[in-house]
Amino acid sequence: MTWKVRAIRGATTAAENSVAAIREAVHELLDEIESRNDLDLSEVVNVTFSVTRDLDTVFPAAIARQRAHWQSVPLLDVQQMYVRTDLSFCIRCLIQFNTPDPTFEVRHVYLRQAQTLRPDRSLSEAGLRAATAG
Incomplete structure (x- = not known):
């Protein structure tokens, strides 16, 4: 069996620059990534x-580290390169x-306003329900 390193991309937006808003967004994003x-x-x-x-009130990694089973996952926070037209928050x-599975289908997750970053990878709520039901 040959193991292979794969990657999952994800993005979301926080409602504002507050610990509560960032916490909510990070949990929602990681919940979706894990489940999909x-x-x-x-x-x-x-x-x-x-x-x-x-966004400068809390580190997303600090929020992720509080999740069940995430304490031993190596986590890193960085600031995204500034581009004037980039999405806020x-x-x-x-x-x-x-993964030992060469056919593992990676499902990237783009939520909230971040759906505009990769509309080809974003699922609407209706589309998500249809995809997971079938």
Whole structure:
């Protein structure tokens, strides 16, 4: 069996620059990534979070570290490069993980206003329900 490193991308937006809003957005994003990808956290190599410069009240990694089974996952926070036209209050993540399954279908997650970043990877609520039901 050959293991391979794969990656899951995700992004969302916080409602405002507050601990509560960032916490809500990070939990929602990670919940969706875990559920859509059947992610085994023991196989995660590392997770990098990036945030736009208008989010500076809490580290997303500190929020993720409080989740069940995330205490031993290597986490890193960085500031996203500033681009004048970038989405405000945006949180992005890159999860690298090992898998023995070469056919593992990665499902990237783009929520809230971050759906505009990758409309080809975003599912509407109706589309998500249809995709998970079938």
